[in-house]
Amino acid sequence: MKNSLRATFKRGSMAGVATAGAAALLLTGCGAAPTASSSASATASDYTGCIVSDSGGFDDQSFNQSSYEGLKKAEKDLGIKVNQVESKTNNDFEPNLRAMVTAGCDLTVTVGFLLGDATKAQATANPDKHFAIIDFGYDKPIANVKPIIYDTAQAAFLAGYLAAGTTKTGTVATFGGIKIPTVTIFMDGYADGVKYYNEKKGKNVKVLGWDKAKQDGSFTGDFEKQDKGKQFTQNFLDQGADIVMPVAGPVGKGAGAALKEAKAAGKDVKLIWVDSDGFLTAPDYKDIMLSSVMKQMGEAVETVVKEDKDGKFTNAPYVGTLANDGVQLAPFHDLDSQVPAELKSELDQIKKDIADGKLKVESAASPKA
Amino acid sequence: MTESRQPRHAAEPDPAETPATPAETPATPATPGNETPATQTQDAADAELQAADAATATSLDTAGGAMRPSAVPVSGQSGTVPGGPDSLMRKIFTGSGMVSVLAVLLALILGGLLIASTDKAVSTSAGYLFARPSDFFSAVWSAATRSYVALFQGAVFNPRGSGAAGQFAPLMETLTIATPLITAGLGVALAFRAGLFNIGAQGQIIMSGILAAWVGFALHLPVGLHLLLVLVAGVVGGALWAGLVGFLKARTGAHEVILTIMFNYIALYFLRYLLNTPAFQRPGETNPISPILDPNAVYPQILGSQYRLHLGFLLAIAATVFVWWVLNRSTIGFEFRAVGANPKAALTAGINVPRATILVMAIAGALAGMSGVAQVAGTEKVLTDGVAATYGFDAITVALLGRSTPWGTFAAGLLFGAFRAGAVQMQIQTGTPIDIVLVVQSLIVLFIAAPPLVRAVFGLNPRKKKATTSKKAATTGAAA
Numbered sequence: 001m002k003n004s005l006r007a008t009f010k011r012g013s014m015a016g017v018a019t020a021g022a023a024a025l026l027l028t029g030c031g032a033a034p035t036a037s038s039s040a041s042a043t044a045s046d047y048t049g050c051i052v053s054d055s056g057g058f059d060d061q062s063f064n065q066s067s068y069e070g071l072k073k074a075e076k077d078l079g080i081k082v083n084q085v086e087s088k089t090n091n092d093f094e095p096n097l098r099a100m101v102t103a104g105c106d107l108t109v110t111v112g113f114l115l116g117d118a119t120k121a122q123a124t125a126n127p128d129k130h131f132a133i134i135d136f137g138y139d140k141p142i143a144n145v146k147p148i149i150y151d152t153a154q155a156a157f158l159a160g161y162l163a164a165g166t167t168k169t170g171t172v173a174t175f176g177g178i179k180i181p182t183v184t185i186f187m188d189g190y191a192d193g194v195k196y197y198n199e200k201k202g203k204n205v206k207v208l209g210w211d212k213a214k215q216d217g218s219f220t221g222d223f224e225k226q227d228k229g230k231q232f233t234q235n236f237l238d239q240g241a242d243i244v245m246p247v248a249g250p251v252g253k254g255a256g257a258a259l260k261e262a263k264a265a266g267k268d269v270k271l272i273w274v275d276s277d278g279f280l281t282a283p284d285y286k287d288i289m290l291s292s293v294m295k296q297m298g299e300a301v302e303t304v305v306k307e308d309k310d311g312k313f314t315n316a317p318y319v320g321t322l323a324n325d326g327v328q329l330a331p332f333h334d335l336d337s338q339v340p341a342e343l344k345s346e347l348d349q350i351k352k353d354i355a356d357g358k359l360k361v362e363s364a365a366s367p368k369a
Numbered sequence: 370m371t372e373s374r375q376p377r378h379a380a381e382p383d384p385a386e387t388p389a390t391p392a393e394t395p396a397t398p399a400t401p402g403n404e405t406p407a408t409q410t411q412d413a414a415d416a417e418l419q420a421a422d423a424a425t426a427t428s429l430d431t432a433g434g435a436m437r438p439s440a441v442p443v444s445g446q447s448g449t450v451p452g453g454p455d456s457l458m459r460k461i462f463t464g465s466g467m468v469s470v471l472a473v474l475l476a477l478i479l480g481g482l483l484i485a486s487t488d489k490a491v492s493t494s495a496g497y498l499f500a501r502p503s504d505f506f507s508a509v510w511s512a513a514t515r516s517y518v519a520l521f522q523g524a525v526f527n528p529r530g531s532g533a534a535g536q537f538a539p540l541m542e543t544l545t546i547a548t549p550l551i552t553a554g555l556g557v558a559l560a561f562r563a564g565l566f567n568i569g570a571q572g573q574i575i576m577s578g579i580l581a582a583w584v585g586f587a588l589h590l591p592v593g594l595h596l597l598l599v600l601v602a603g604v605v606g607g608a609l610w611a612g613l614v615g616f617l618k619a620r621t622g623a624h625e626v627i628l629t630i631m632f633n634y635i636a637l638y639f640l641r642y643l644l645n646t647p648a649f650q651r652p653g654e655t656n657p658i659s660p661i662l663d664p665n666a667v668y669p670q671i672l673g674s675q676y677r678l679h680l681g682f683l684l685a686i687a688a689t690v691f692v693w694w695v696l697n698r699s700t701i702g703f704e705f706r707a708v709g710a711n712p713k714a715a716l717t718a719g720i721n722v723p724r725a726t727i728l729v730m731a732i733a734g735a736l737a738g739m740s741g742v743a744q745v746a747g748t749e750k751v752l753t754d755g756v757a758a759t760y761g762f763d764a765i766t767v768a769l770l771g772r773s774t775p776w777g778t779f780a781a782g783l784l785f786g787a788f789r790a791g792a793v794q795m796q797i798q799t800g801t802p803i804d805i806v807l808v809v810q811s812l813i814v815l816f817i818a819a820p821p822l823v824r825a826v827f828g829l830n831p832r833k834k835k836a837t838t839s840k841k842a843a844t845t846g847a848a849a
Contacts (some may be wrong), residue, residue: 034758085796086803089758091748092793095542099797113656114753139653179645181655219687221638365655 005112005201038078043228049074049305050083050105054097054112055194057086062223062249062275063182064111068300071109078306086127093118101126109301112136114178117144119145130313132304134297135182137367141315148300149367150183150320153189154354155293155327159272160193163243163327164205164293165343168268173236174230175255177248181365183219186247186274186293188212190362196350208236209261215364220251229254237262237269242289245272252278256285263288270335277330290338295362299324319367336350388611403707460574466777469770471814471823473784481513484801488512511605515803523794524787524840531679534675539790541676543746547786549574549740549760551685554778555692556736561773562696562708569614569629572636572739573607576740577734579640579648580606582752583649585745588808590611595665598744600684600739607738608731615730619723624692625730633761641754659752668747681743688736693775695732705729737761767815785810 017257051071053060058068068084075082083103085096093110097118100108104154110119110131113136120138123131123145130144132142137147145222147238163172175188187210194207205296208234210217220228233244237258246252250271259269271278273292278285300318320326330345332339485491491512494504522528524543553570560567581603590598595661600671616630643649644657653779668679695702707715708725716722744756767785792806816823 068474083797085793088792088803088807089544090753091744091758094748094788095793096797099793103797113658114755117656117661117751134658178641178657180657221641 013354024072026093032253045049046081047078047111047309048081048083048103048105049107049308050085050100050103051109051117051301052093052100053084053086054093054110054114055087056112056223057088059297060223060249060309061281065133066106066276066297067109067111067301070298073298073307074302074305076301078309079120080305080309094121097122099340101129106130107132107313109134109269109304113182120288129243129302132301134301134329139229139318140199143315144306146313146315147167147296147317147367148304148320149317150185150295150297150327151361151366152172152185152293152320152327153361153366154322155295155329156186156189157193157196157341157354158193158329158351159189159240159245159291159293160207161197161350162193162343163245163270164194164197164203164340164346165346166270166290166339167205167243169242169367170204170238171208171240172245173233173239173241174245174247175220175236177220177223177251179214183247184210185363185365186217186245187217189293189361190245192361192363194305208239210242220248223249223251226251226254226257230258233258237267241267243270243272245274245293247274250273253284256282256288260285268295273330279330279333285333288335289333290335291332294328294330295320296326317367321355322351370714386811399428402461407469407564413667420750424537437736456654465820468820468823469772469777469817472813472829473770474585474708475816475823475826476809476812477517479812480805481517482509482746485509485512485803487802492719493598494546509745516795516799516805519795519798520791520806521800522791522798524791526561538676539794541678542673542790543787544781545679546745547678547782548679548682548791549743550763550767550785551779551782552681552732552739552743553687554763554771554782555609555688555775556733557764557768558771558773558775559692559705559736560729560733561698561768562709563624563705563725563727565615565618565714565726565733567611567730567733568626568765569611569632569734569761570740570764571757571759572629572633572742572759573611573734573737574741575633575636575759576610577603577642577738578752578756580661581738581742582662582745582756585666586660586752588647588666589663590665591776592665596668597747599662602740602744603745604738605737607741610737611734611737612727614734615727618730619726637697637754640752640756644754646751657754661749662746667750668743677748678745680737685741685743685782688739689775689779692736692778696775701725702729714726738766740764763810766810769814769817792821 012188021205028101046157051068053064053068054322056064058064062065071082071084074080080312083100083105085099087093087096091303092268097108097110097115101122102303106129108119108122110133111134115133116136116138118143119131119133121341123142127144131145132146134148135150137149138145141147160172172194174187176187186227191207191210191212197203199206206216220232221340229246233246233255233363244255246255248255252271256271262269263296269288270290271288273279273282273285275295275297277294278292282289300320304318320324322328329351354361396465444705485508488508490508491505494501496507498505502562517621523539525540527536527539529540534839555573556570556573557567581599584602585595585599586599588595610632611629614632617623617628618625642655644659649659650656651658668681670676670679671683672678696706704720705728706716706722708722708729712722718741741757742758744758746754750754763785767781768778770781770784788806790811792803793803795801796803
């Protein structure tokens with residue numbers, strides 16, 4: 001009995017081992033096929049643009065996605081080859097970047113400050129390759145790395161002025177995802193825009209969720225939990241705010257949901273989106289979308305790729321401003337009629353003043369260019 | 370198999386011997402709960418202890434007030450009640466090695482089908498499936514194999530690498546990624562052997578990472594001493610964080626699953642808070658990223674600078690040996706296993722259960738702490754809020770796949786390291802999303818948790834096994 005039992009186990013495990021072994025043989029046996037296809041792409045002399053995401057991935061509805069779309073657009077418009085790799089953890093940065101260099105990328109775009117060290121290391125080790133990094137600048141410029149950064153405060157300033165000029169309750173609000181400079185720069189500009197409106201008009205519009213002097217305010221803690229965005233927004237509504245600007249990627253949808261509920265209950269509320277034109281990218285909230293603070297990352301990536309392809313690469317930072325349309329206030333779309341013509345012309349004037357340098361918008365998080 | 374148990378039985382420390390022998394016969398009805406046939410690999414002591422439990426449990430009832438009051442609320446303990454939820458957990462964690470292998474295989478097959486289903490050539494050829502089925506099947510086959518070959522090339526051996534160094538670079542990368550998985554997995558496995566389901570490896574890695582990184586970038590010490598201090602800080606950080614869970618469990622009976630989950634959150638938000646303070650930021654910057662660790666504070670790269678493989682891997686091997694020794698050769702390890710098998714019985718047998726609970730959690734935390742050090746001093750060299758990645762949770766899977774044995778965990782850690790390393794190459798070469806590896810990992814867990822499913826798929830008749838299990842139990846009794 002005992003022996004037959006053991007035989008059963010043995011047979012079972014042998015079968016398992018045999019199957020696993022066979023699978024391993026099959027895997028190694030077919031090694032030649034991908035080699036042929038990938039070496040074919042390596043021998044092509046075409047220009048290759050590559051991108052490495054941070055742990056948010058290319059579907060983060062934020063800077064990874066915009067940058068990726070920019071590169072994809074360059075693929076179509078400029079006829080270049082594109083190679084992309086997502087990082088799941090911070091541990092993946094270095095192998096991903098190294099793989100991109102090995103894959104023969106002419107320019108590699110890295111997304112976010114977390115990749116700062118890894119990009120620097122690869123750039124130093126491969127001085128003949130070019131790199132561009134989104135939303136991060138180095139203290140000491142590196143010869144073959146072009147930082148792509150944004151003075152978002154300028155456009156957010158317009159949004160603050162717009163909010164202050166449109167509010168019915170005299171209170172507007174904002175909140176962030178995580179307290180990092182690329183988020184707080186929106187909130188700084190927004191608060192300053194409201195302040196500028198108050199000074200100019202002798203009004204007293206209040207901003208909830210951000211104190212520029214103390215550099216502290218409301219943060220949901222991540223860029224994922226939409227229910228928190230909803231909860232924050234409901235709190236702001238309870239405190240009398242009627243316009244909310246969430247600076248938290250997808251969490252902004254929670255804010256949109258809360259505002260839609262308030263609107264259904266008869267309140268006159270509005271939403272200001274960030275990063276992209278929310279009227280197009282978050283169409284669920286079209287009817288409450290006042291405007292958006294846009295960072296044109298896709299365009300910047302495409303421009304940098306084009307420059308590099310044409311042999312005009314420089315390591316001078318690309319700084320997105322109102323002057324070069326790198327940052328913008330989106331059109332008002334459906335809510336156009338609710339913005340008074342006078343306010344519109346004032347916004348145009350402010351935009352011109354900022355672009356000309358007559359009006360200075362400052363934030364602790366502004367790029368030091 | 371039964372023969373192999375005997376010598377180990379003899380090698381066990383004394384305490385179990387005396388109560389175990391008379392208890393053999395009454396134990397027989399309790400063992401059918403242990404239906405997974407290959408649980409024999411689980412060492413003999415557990416069966417012995419269960420037998421002892423049955424005996425002591427009966428004596429407890431008759432003992433009346435003679436027994437000293439339990440310091441641990443008995444209801445809060447995970448005793449092995451046959452058929453209870455904990456015994457199910459135990460079965461999942463200590464299932465057979467064959468089920469592990471088959472689960473991996475099955476998960477890979479399903480993953481392959483998933484890859485194929487998203488492949489363009491496959492969907493095109495599916496359009497004329499009935500006209501020319503060979504196209505469809507060859508497309509499925511090539512989509513899956515292409516991805517897995519890339520996975521293999523990214524994890525073990527890349528024939529296109531420059532020279533032997535380049536060709537084996539993927540293997541070194543696998544070992545590097547496996548390092549934190551192995552040590553954190555050992556922490557989870559060890560705690561499980563003491564009956565504690567430690568989900569807190571994530572928080573323990575974070576706390577150790579914080580301490581290790583701070584020592585690494587804030588202090589400036591000579592070569593050797595600095596790294597040693599980083600290691601000690603990290604290990605102590607993890608040990609304290611987990612030891613606190615053990616303490617709360619031992620003193621208040623709070624369940625370790627709840628505690629460790631909550632402690633994970635506390636650790637993560639504490640880390641985020643710290644990264645927003647100037648003390649943890651680079652001078653002149655406000656990004657939540659710490660300064661780079663001193664060159665003296667990082668692990669040396671043991672095979673030269675072209676590989677990321679660092680000293681932490683050797684320490685992971687040492688940790689595996691250490692855990693093996695603790696579990697199988699030390700008195701305290703015997704106590705851990707006794708508490709894991711049945712805390713009530715262990716208490717009656719004179720084992721200090723609260724002490725064992727605290728100690729095993731502290732050691733588990735120290736092991737997870739080694740992962741934290743491997744992260745900040747080994748690969749990343751900075752502290753960010755992604756310092757623990759998902760290693761703390763992957764560690765649970767690793768321990769599960771390794772059946773909570775030290776070398777099993779080691780092997781499972783290597784496998785998962787290979788998956789992670791290969792996934793990068795797979796993504797670059799074939800465009801297969803990196804998430805497919807997460808799917809395969811999750812499928813592995815699913816199949817390990819459902820051994821009958823795996824056996825059914827591979828045509829191993831479960832009914833036959835059940836019958837033989839009780840026979841086995843009978844022979845065990847006879848042999849003793």
